[in-house]
Amino acid sequence: MTPGEHPDGELSDLNIRRALVAAISRADRERAGQLLDHWAARHGYAAAYKDLLEPALKRIGRGINSERFSLAQAYVAAKVAEDMLTKSAGLLAQNSEPKTVKGPVVLGNAEEDFHALGRRMVATMLRSSGWVVCDLGNDVPAAEFVDKAIEIGARVIGVSAMTMTTALNIKEIRRELDARGLSGRIQLAVGGAVFLVAEGLCDEVGGDGTAPDMLEAPHLFAELWARGERGEDAR
Amino acid sequence: MNSIQRLQCLMAGEMADRRMFTMPLSQYGAALTGCSLEEHYNDPAAYARGQTAVRETFAPDILFGPLIVAAIGEAFGSKARYFDKGPPVVSTPAIEVASEWNGLPFPDPDRHPRLSYLREALRRVVAEHGREVPVAVLLVAPIDIPGLVMGLDAWLETLLFDRPAAEAIMRRVTPFAAELANRCFADGAAFVVWTIGFASPGFVTREILQEFSRPVLVDTLARVHGPVVLHHLEFPLVANLDVLSGLPSVAGFVLAQGDNLKRARRLLGADSILLSGPASPWMRRAAAADVEAVCRKTLENRRDDPRFILASCKGDMYIDTPPANIHAFRKSVEEFAGDRR
Incomplete structure (x- = not known):
């Protein structure tokens, strides 16, 4: 028993x-x-x-x-x-019942980051919560994240990074969003082991939000999606 | 008193002139010498020059061979990506599933180019500094090696859902891990540091720790002919120290910034060396005064503990960590010694 x-x-x-x-x-x-x-x-x-x-x-x-x-x-x-x-x-x-879907959202590891496990688990949790996830995989350049979000109409980009070095590459995604006038309308979710130990890193890399673990990811994405619909740039 | 003499005091349970302190400043050596990381991770002489610069600039009590765990993955056939600003990482594992271990050739620690680089760099650092400063080398425990060879997902999948296959992998990996450690001792390493991610509460359950990780560690460590220090890798380790105490050949533990050091000492007993201090990602971004304050608090916590070494935890120091923060780390040790006199 x-x-x-x-x-x-x-x-x-x-x-x-x-x-x-x-x-x-x-x-x-x-x-x-x-x-x-x-x-x-x-x-x-x-x-x-x-x-x-x-x-x-x-x-x-x-x-x-x-x-x-x-x-x-x-x-x-x-x-x-x-x-x-x-x-x-x-x-x-x-x-043949209609299925309620959320999203789509874009997910991937930051440029030069090859730690796939966390990202894959977040993708699983999101999909099981009804999100349509476009997973771009490891080592994704900043422009590719933004291009894909525009292409599929995603209001949230989720980026995973394991180390400080690769987390800092997320700044490029923020720069892309700013340069194209998309900040606020497309929200940036960030996460990974280094965010747990480096306080303030989410703000430093230009993230709109982070979650302490993959179980919280669906809640974070729902919150950011709602902000994206309002075009709210909370940074 | 030089660093070797301080280590001798520590091993004897006596207080030295001041606390030992160390940080893995492996890639930081490249920053000090203006060497590209590509050259740093391929040319043993360039690596050794970096450690000389580290000693001249910061004078830590322990120097390190290259921190390049991806090289172990490369030795098994994994592909690694090299970067301008950080250590290489495994980008494409050599194999994808557990069954592929059966036909996988194992690297020869004397011949494989990546392991030869690692060992030659270690030998050079030992030759130049080893009489006065202990030199350590960071490797990975056998339980962490499959993550570098088949990827973390596949290794976790195997460990969780096909335990006999995981045990079969360990029967092959264990002799290799012990042999590589022994060759490093022969090269002059004062001790070998093993990451034990798959024995930490952040990675595995108690059941995996007790039924899998500990038996593998006992088996491997019994074949090792020198002192091994076990490293927390990512997460706090203290919750598992009750199971990890009493392992053969283990001289001590590197614990995380958040670990309870008093509890660790209680669980491990008086003879074990404890190393802990600020985490390297935190040190990269902190103010020097905050680094000094955290170090000071840690030293205060271990005031009467003769077998404690102030050490940064988590991993190699980032190359863009302000030098003032590393000097603050050292200053805290010197001022603490002054206060005690």
Whole structure:
């Protein structure tokens, strides 16, 4: 029996919530998938994401047992979200139901940055929250970010950087946005390990916002998208 | 008292004339000599000139061989990108999935050009300074090597969802990691620093730490013939020190800026060397007075701890870190010694 499970094996909604947090925290992707399937059988996959997985991810994001959430746990959380996305997308296709989408947004690693893992996990979290993501990959020049955002009508560009050197390359994207008169209308989200230790770095590189981890990314992008619609340059 | 004598005092648990202090100023040496980073990371003589300039300018108590972990990935066939302003990084891993390890040739530490560069640069720094200043070399622990060879995603995927494959990879990587460390000891390294990202709470769960990372470290460290210092890499490490204490060959730990040093000392006991201080990204942007204040606070925290070394953490010092900040680091040590007398 794992934490959150009832002794007789029956799982109430409350216990499923607890068990899901426990499963992701110990990086148990299979068990997390079983719990989500169990919930979805009663309430549907849309509710499984909104009412079960999303709150669980938020709770995990606040920290488990006051220790930092590990990369392994974050990776499993992203995989669980991806699994959910695959299952619910399959069901939507079968039912021919219209799907609510957000975005599109552009994502990529800053020029000269090759640390793909964080970016990929953010992309997964965004997609599982309903965002259409155009992922440009590693080592993306500033102009390419902006060109792509214009081409697809993105109001948010998300840039990941692992080191101080590559984070500073984000300034070029801000310069591109300013030069083309797009600041405010296209918002710049920044993130990566170095932003956690270098206080004020988001402002320094010209970012409109940052999130402490990938679990917070959908919330950040929603906030920036709304600002982009208002054409608000909050810097 | 020179730095070797200070280290001898520290090992004996005695207070020296002042605290030892160090920072990895590997690429900073290139900035001091006006050398391009391309030459710096390819010419051992150019690298050694950089460390001479570091010693003349800042006089740290420990010098370093090249901090170039991407070279280990290159030795396995990964491609690296070199930059004008920072260290190289692996841009294209040698392989993509765990099964490809089976046919992967392992590099010879004596012959592969990237490892030869690393070791020759180390030998030159040791030859010039090793009688008075300990010289360390930063390598990666076996648990971190696959990230440089197959990419972080693929290694994490394997570790989380195919543990037998991860263990099979470690059976091949472990002898290589130990051998490379031993060759560096033969080249004159006073100690080897190993990053242990995959043993830190920021990277892995307790289950992975206890069931995978620790056994691999025990096995590898038992084959190493010299003192190893384990490095936190990115995140605070103290929460895992209870599991990491008592490892063979481990002389000490480099801990993160946010780590609780009192707790670390309690968990590791009196004999372990602790190294900690401001993080290099923070030092790049801080005011010199703030650097001095943080160093001072850290020294105060460890006032009666004979086996503490003030050291910057996280990684190599950025080349555009103001020299005044590095001087402030040193000044804090000197003034703290003056206060104690």
